[in-house]
Amino acid sequence: MASRTATQRWPSFGVQVLIGMAAGVVLGLVARETGAVALGEALRTVGGLFVQLLKALVPPLIFTAIVASIAALRELENAARLVVRTLAWFAITALIAVTIGLALGLLLQPGVHAGVDAASAARPATSGSWLDFLKGLVPVNLLGLGAHTAIVEGAPRTTVSFNVLQIIVAAIAIGAAAVRVGRQGEAFLAFNASALAIFRRLLSWVIRLTPIGTAALIGDAIVRYGWSALGSLGSFALAVYLGLGLVLFVVYPALLAANGIAPLRFLSRAWPAIQLGFVSRSSIATLPVTQAVAEREMGVPSAYAAFAVPLGATTKMDGCAAIYPAVAALFVAQFYGVPIGPAELVLIVFVSVLGSAATAGLTGATVMLTLTLSTLGLPLEGAGLLLAIDPILDMGRTAVNVAGQIVVPTIVAKRAGLIEAREPTPAGEALAA
Numbered sequence: 001m002a003s004r005t006a007t008q009r010w011p012s013f014g015v016q017v018l019i020g021m022a023a024g025v026v027l028g029l030v031a032r033e034t035g036a037v038a039l040g041e042a043l044r045t046v047g048g049l050f051v052q053l054l055k056a057l058v059p060p061l062i063f064t065a066i067v068a069s070i071a072a073l074r075e076l077e078n079a080a081r082l083v084v085r086t087l088a089w090f091a092i093t094a095l096i097a098v099t100i101g102l103a104l105g106l107l108l109q110p111g112v113h114a115g116v117d118a119a120s121a122a123r124p125a126t127s128g129s130w131l132d133f134l135k136g137l138v139p140v141n142l143l144g145l146g147a148h149t150a151i152v153e154g155a156p157r158t159t160v161s162f163n164v165l166q167i168i169v170a171a172i173a174i175g176a177a178a179v180r181v182g183r184q185g186e187a188f189l190a191f192n193a194s195a196l197a198i199f200r201r202l203l204s205w206v207i208r209l210t211p212i213g214t215a216a217l218i219g220d221a222i223v224r225y226g227w228s229a230l231g232s233l234g235s236f237a238l239a240v241y242l243g244l245g246l247v248l249f250v251v252y253p254a255l256l257a258a259n260g261i262a263p264l265r266f267l268s269r270a271w272p273a274i275q276l277g278f279v280s281r282s283s284i285a286t287l288p289v290t291q292a293v294a295e296r297e298m299g300v301p302s303a304y305a306a307f308a309v310p311l312g313a314t315t316k317m318d319g320c321a322a323i324y325p326a327v328a329a330l331f332v333a334q335f336y337g338v339p340i341g342p343a344e345l346v347l348i349v350f351v352s353v354l355g356s357a358a359t360a361g362l363t364g365a366t367v368m369l370t371l372t373l374s375t376l377g378l379p380l381e382g383a384g385l386l387l388a389i390d391p392i393l394d395m396g397r398t399a400v401n402v403a404g405q406i407v408v409p410t411i412v413a414k415r416a417g418l419i420e421a422r423e424p425t426p427a428g429e430a431l432a433a
Contacts, residue, residue: 013210013211013272014271014272016210016211017210017211017214017272017275019211020210020211020212020213020214020215021214021215021218021275021279023215023219024043024214024215024216024217024218024219024222024279025218025219025222026219027039027043027215027219028043028218028219028220028221028222028223029222031043031219031222031223032222032223040220040223040224042216043215043216043217043219043220043223044216044220044223044224045216046212046213046216047213047216047217047219047220047279050206050209050210050212050213050216050217050280051213051217051280051282051285053206053209054206054280054285054286054287054288054289055282055284055285057199057202057203057206057288058164058284058285058287058288059167060195060199061196061199061200061203061287061288061291062164062167062168062171062287062306062310063167063170063171064192064193064195064196064199065196065291065302065306065310066167066168066171066172066175066306066307066310067171067174067175067178067189067192068175068189068192068193068196068302068303068306069175069302069303069304069305069306069307070171070172070175070176070178070179071175071178071179071189072301072302072303073303073304073307078416081416082304082308082412082416083307085412085415085416086307086308086311086408086409086412089408089411089412090312090315090316090408091353093251093252093255093316093318093404093407093408094316094318094321094322094352094353095349095352095353096247096251097243097247097251097318097319097322097323097352097400098322098323098325098326098348098349098352098353099349100243100246100247100251100323101239101243101322101323101324101325101326101327101352102326102327102330102345102348102349104239104242104243104327105239105326105327105329105330105331106330108235108238108239108242109235109330109334110233110235110236110238110239110327110330110331110334111236111330111331111332111333111334111335111336112334112335164284164287164310164313164314165314165315167310168310168311168314178192200292203288203289203292206288207288207289207292210272210276210289213276213279213280214275214276214279217279217280218279221279221391221392221395224391233385233386233388233389236327236328236331236386236389237389237392237393239327239331240323240324240327240328240393240396240397241393241396243323243326243327244319244323244396244397244399244400247318247319247323247400247404248274248399248400248403252266252403252404252407253266253267255407255411256407256410256411259411259414259415260414261410261411261414266298266406266407266410269293269297269298270293270297270298270403270406272289272293273286273289273290273292273293273402273403273406274399274402274403275399276289276402277290277398277399277401277402277403278395278396278398278399279395280398281391281394281395281398282398283313283317283398283401283402283405284313286313286398286402287309287310287313290309290313290402290405290406291305291306291309291310293406294308294309294406294409294410298406298409298410298413298419299413299419300409300410300413300418300419301413301418304409304412304413304418305409305413308408308409308412309405309406309409312404312405312408312409313401313405316401316404316405316408317365317368317397317401317404318400318401318404319365319396319397319398319399319400319401319404320365320368320394320397320398320401321352321365321368322352322353323397323400324365324368324369324393324397325348325351325352325365325368325369325371325372326348326352326372328369328372328383328386329348329369329372329373329376329378330348331382331385331386332373332378332379332382332383332385333376333378335382335385336378336379336382338378340376344376347375347376348372348376351371351372351375352372365390365393365394365397366383366387366390369383369386370383
């Protein structure tokens with residue numbers, strides 16, 4: 001009885017996250033206005049460690065979850081149809097998002113009203129290519145791990161990263177092989193199921209740190225970026241955020257309602273993942289939480305969610321790969337005085353709907369933008385004009401990406417009659433269980 005009373009004294013998980021966001025704003029403003037270097041460094045360190053913990057769980061979680069889903073898909077009817085429907089909804093929502101981006105770009109004409117200096121234009125170090133998708137499909141190793149060396153502050157620094165798309169391909173192949181070998185594969189599948197349970201428990205522990213991580217991440221964002229850079233690119237930022245808001249709060253709710261899913265209940269249950277995507281600026285770091293929301297809060301079967309959500313985290317990016325490149329491409333064209341006709345608009349739509357797959361092995365909206373600019377024949381240096389406010393825009397883009405990565409599996413599962421009933425719970429409460 002005493003333990004229950006002690007538990008009841010704590011606010012709900014959703015309230016804890018809101019408190020963390022408010023605390024982050026206050027700490028960030030204090031550090032920025034007073035020049036408290038130690039506080040700013042503490043926020044950056046704590047936020048970075050939280051994201052690092054989430055990213056550390058991504059490879060084993062994806063691998064074990066997809067192997068388990070391959071085994072479980074034997075019990076699901078029309079598994080191939082689910083895959084086709086998922087890809088179709090990816091394309092449909094991307095088409096809607098890019099159409100909104102184009103409409104806003106043409107209406108607001110951010111490139112005409114920009115006050116940015118053309119001298120700040122610079123060709124990005126990383127650019128997108130239509131060959132990247134094919135290259136990204138072939139795993140370098142079973143965990144998709146790779147190393148990259150870059151010059152940081154005059155010194156070489158090597159970082160280790162992972163390619164989620166390659167992990168998905170490897171896990172599908174190994175899971176299929178384990179199923180096909182029959183009895184000899186049962187021991188491996190049983191071990192994989194145990195490992196998945198362990199990693200999910202680890203994830204639940206990390207999720208409990210979300211209020212602290214949220215406070216640190218949003219505080220660090222305020223300290224590092226502020227909002228002063230928005231002045232010269234205000235019309236561009238307005239167009240992007242207006243498009244993101246329309247997709248998140250109008251398009252997605254309309255699609256959900258049309259498929260018999262209550263929009264407000266969806267947003268309340270998905271909000272922990274959406275807000276984590278906003279503050280972390282990483283769909284990959286948010287992936288464990290996104291998948292947990294889809295399964296535990298939305299009732300999407302684990303066998304299907306383990307496939308659809310990780311795939312969405314690499315190829316389903318309505319914010320980074322649809323709205324943003326559409327508005328940004330029109331900005332660059334307007335800034336340099338390059339006329340854009342119906343044929344060019346169709347090309348932007350084509351790249352936005354299919355291009356996210358072509359850049360799945362890479363990261364960053366700049367990669368998708370350079371792919372769009374190169375396809376249209378626009379100067380790649382134009383992407384450099386927008387880098388000053390990219391972190392601020394990336395917060396909203398990632399939030400929309402994460403929301404879409406939950407919306408599509410939920411709709412597909414609902415239409416297939418696979419949604420498992422879930423009792424209403426406070427936002428994020430099941431995630432912290």
